[in-house]
Structure formats: C-alpha cells, structure tokens
Amino acid sequence: MNNKAKFLIAFVCFYLPLQLSYSAGAVWDYQQREQSALEQVKNRIALDLPRLSLPNERFHIMGNPEAIVAYLTELNAYLAEHDFGLRVTQLQKVTGKAPGSAMIASHTFHLVTPDNHVIGQVVFEPLAISAHMSLWPILIAGLLLWLSRQHVMRWRAPDHESHSVIEPVIPLVLQLNLKDKTLVNSITEQAVPLANKPLCFYIALLEYCLNNKDVTLNQNKDVPIELVELANKYFYRLVELGHTVRKRPNFTNSLEKTLSEIRAALDEVLAENPEEKELYYPPKAHGEGSRSKLHHYGLNKVLEEHFEIIGR
Known part of the structure; x- marks a missing residue:
C-alpha cells in the first residue's frame, strides 16, 4: 500500500466521525431553535389576543376572519424580517396566506384563556443542507492527520499468509x-x-x-x-x-x-x-x-x- 492510499484512508477515518458529530449537533441546534421560536410566537399571540376578534364557540361569537388574516400577514412579515424559522398559518380555523418559502410539516399549538381555547398552526423552515457542512471537520481531520503522519507511514498491509488457517491436505489412500x-x-x-x-x-x-x-x-x-x-x-x-x-x-x-x-x-x-x-x-x-x-x-x-x- 503506497503512502497516498494510507493518508487517504487515515483522513477519511478522522473526517467521518467529526462530520457526523457536527451534523448531529446541527440537527440538535435546529430543533432547539424551533422550540424557542415557537414559544416566542405563542407569547406574542397570547399578548395580542385581547385585540383579536377570534371565533368563540362557547359564547357563539363568529369573529372577524378578515382581521385575523390581516393579523397573520402582519405577524408573518415580522417573523420573516427577524429571521424566525417558522410562520403562523392558522388561528381558530382561519387560514392566512400561504408562506412564500418552502416549509415542512405543520405543528399545532394551543393557548388556553379563561374565556377561550385558541388553536393555531405553524410551519417550520427546513434545515438547509449547507447547515450540515462545515470547514471545521476538514481542518481538524487535517491537523490530526499531520500529527499522526509518522504512525500512518508505518502502516503495513495485513499479512494474509501469516493469518490464514492452512487446512491440512488429507492424502487419498x-x-x-x-x-x-x-x-x-x-x-x-x-x-x-x-x-x-x-x-x-x-x-x-x-x-x-x-x-x-x-x-x-x-x-x-x-x-x-x-x-x-x-x-x-x-x-x-x-x-x-x-x-x-x-x-x-x-x-x-x-x-x-x-x-x-x-x-x-x-x-x-x-x-x-x-x-x-x-x-x-x-x-x-x-x-x-x-x-x-x-x-x-x-x-x-x-x-x-x-x-x-x-x-x-
């Protein structure tokens, strides 16, 4: 095995665990940011509930769908401007305008007040493929390869003959x-x-x-x-x-x-x-x-x- 092949194998062995760890960390961070953004949006809607004319089955109130759609449009514009990775698509079965960018599966949330039970839906932006990638795994793998270069150069191909089990040949009689x-x-x-x-x-x-x-x-x-x-x-x-x-x-x-x-x-x-x-x-x-x-x-x-x- 030549040195080029040895270094390539060693680099891959260093790089893959680092890259997988980075990708797992990116997914975990994305999920945490999703949850944090959802909590902030729920708090914002909870503060705005008194001025919203929402349907209320308990008190037989029809609500104002046009006002709710306008509110959702305004809220989503704010979320987009401040890089929130989600959009609110529905409040009390009133659906707002479809989000402009591609979104993944929706999530239903609940807000309970003394006189109403508000149900809403949000959709999240998918995690970009580029978020899984970084130069850090490559740089760290390169550093580890350089530090272990002497050890890698001493690698030898396995001696198949020494490890193979030689079965005795039984002569024919x-x-x-x-x-x-x-x-x-x-x-x-x-x-x-x-x-x-x-x-x-x-x-x-x-x-x-x-x-x-x-x-x-x-x-x-x-x-x-x-x-x-x-x-x-x-x-x-x-x-x-x-x-x-x-x-x-x-x-x-x-x-x-x-x-x-x-x-x-x-x-x-x-x-x-x-x-x-x-x-x-x-x-x-x-x-x-x-x-x-x-x-x-x-x-x-x-x-x-x-x-x-x-x-x-």
Missing part, C-alpha cells in the same frame, strides 16, 4: 478390501465392487510394482511369474475369507480384458479425484504400435502409503 471385494476411496468413501480375477491381479500388481520400481511390464510379453504368484496368493485368501469361487483363474490369459475391468472400476472410484488416476491407473495402449516394447502397464509411481490392503 486407495483401499482394496478382500473381505467385500471392493475398491474404496478413503476421502469420498466411494466403494466399487470388483470381480475376483481383476481384484486379485490389481492387488498383486500394486505390490509387485512397489517392490520392483524399475520393472517394465510389456503386454507383448508373459506376465512375470512373481506377479502371477502374488495374484494366486490373494485369490486363495478370498477362498479363506469364505467367498464362493468356481476355480482359480488363469491370470496370464485375457490380460487386456482384466486391465480394462480394473480401469473401469478406478474410473468410478476416483471420479471426484481425477488427478490421482495417473498414480493408480494401469497405462492404456494407444494407437499404432501400442503393443510395442515402449508400452507397459506397470505402476512405477506408487508408494506404500498410496494404498491399503484390507483382509490380507
């Missing part, structure tokens, strides 16, 4: 469950069933590649004996766990079909974590020469913490 013959995503808990042959072969493939990082498994070559033995071991484990099986499958036959079933199950179990497919996915053969020596289905990037075999 592919769970291979021999008890219910499923692949399970440890994060989403998505479970996908897998047939005996592809399940046993995939578990064996993971374990074999974990122990043989540099091995190349070509589809145009025989499946390594060690890999087949591992697959057979997990197949016999399925039998021990009580799963009904017809006969031990031949893990060297229909290799591409077995790999396709494994990939289909991984597509489903890793649907919400597609970035993890490269780690667990036996590579596909693509295009011309896909079965060449360059293509293999090994999992060279897999580590022990990437998968868990349940029921082994």
Whole structure:
C-alpha cells in the first residue's frame, strides 16, 4: 500500500466521525431553535389576543376572519424580517396566506384563556443542507492527520499468509478390501465392487510394482511369474475369507480384458479425484504400435502409503 492510499484512508477515518458529530449537533441546534421560536410566537399571540376578534364557540361569537388574516400577514412579515424559522398559518380555523418559502410539516399549538381555547398552526423552515457542512471537520481531520503522519507511514498491509488457517491436505489412500471385494476411496468413501480375477491381479500388481520400481511390464510379453504368484496368493485368501469361487483363474490369459475391468472400476472410484488416476491407473495402449516394447502397464509411481490392503 503506497503512502497516498494510507493518508487517504487515515483522513477519511478522522473526517467521518467529526462530520457526523457536527451534523448531529446541527440537527440538535435546529430543533432547539424551533422550540424557542415557537414559544416566542405563542407569547406574542397570547399578548395580542385581547385585540383579536377570534371565533368563540362557547359564547357563539363568529369573529372577524378578515382581521385575523390581516393579523397573520402582519405577524408573518415580522417573523420573516427577524429571521424566525417558522410562520403562523392558522388561528381558530382561519387560514392566512400561504408562506412564500418552502416549509415542512405543520405543528399545532394551543393557548388556553379563561374565556377561550385558541388553536393555531405553524410551519417550520427546513434545515438547509449547507447547515450540515462545515470547514471545521476538514481542518481538524487535517491537523490530526499531520500529527499522526509518522504512525500512518508505518502502516503495513495485513499479512494474509501469516493469518490464514492452512487446512491440512488429507492424502487419498486407495483401499482394496478382500473381505467385500471392493475398491474404496478413503476421502469420498466411494466403494466399487470388483470381480475376483481383476481384484486379485490389481492387488498383486500394486505390490509387485512397489517392490520392483524399475520393472517394465510389456503386454507383448508373459506376465512375470512373481506377479502371477502374488495374484494366486490373494485369490486363495478370498477362498479363506469364505467367498464362493468356481476355480482359480488363469491370470496370464485375457490380460487386456482384466486391465480394462480394473480401469473401469478406478474410473468410478476416483471420479471426484481425477488427478490421482495417473498414480493408480494401469497405462492404456494407444494407437499404432501400442503393443510395442515402449508400452507397459506397470505402476512405477506408487508408494506404500498410496494404498491399503484390507483382509490380507
């Protein structure tokens, strides 16, 4: 944040409370002046009542409306000349001439005498917008800014990195469950069933590649004996766990079909974590020469913490 922005923010922080306080004071002063002016006008009318011919329902007196209008005109002229912020518009339901300037809502007042109850109405001049404004808040804010300039220049932008809560990243673990013959995503808990042959072969493939990082498994070559033995071991484990099986499958036959079933199950179990497919996915053969020596289905990037075999 540059110094210009710092000083601007600091000035606004100083100015706004001062300006709001000044405006609130102006409104309070306006209301006090309204009340004081109203009391003075009521006193003036009370003194003039004996010479006014006002209607009086108690004594059935009609009064002299023309004289009352003339009185209101004279009174309002006096109020305007002496900067009173109000005008008297009505006495005893006799309405005078409309005030020349814009006025706000009227106010009813009462004068009670031994022989009459006088009701009148006044309207007030609105508080001008300019009355809310003053140079004082600007000058005081500028002075405060100057006095605090050294402190303002030392402001620093908040260090978001130091205050942000770093949520731990939970690594995905592919769970291979021999008890219910499923692949399970440890994060989403998505479970996908897998047939005996592809399940046993995939578990064996993971374990074999974990122990043989540099091995190349070509589809145009025989499946390594060690890999087949591992697959057979997990197949016999399925039998021990009580799963009904017809006969031990031949893990060297229909290799591409077995790999396709494994990939289909991984597509489903890793649907919400597609970035993890490269780690667990036996590579596909693509295009011309896909079965060449360059293509293999090994999992060279897999580590022990990437998968868990349940029921082994």
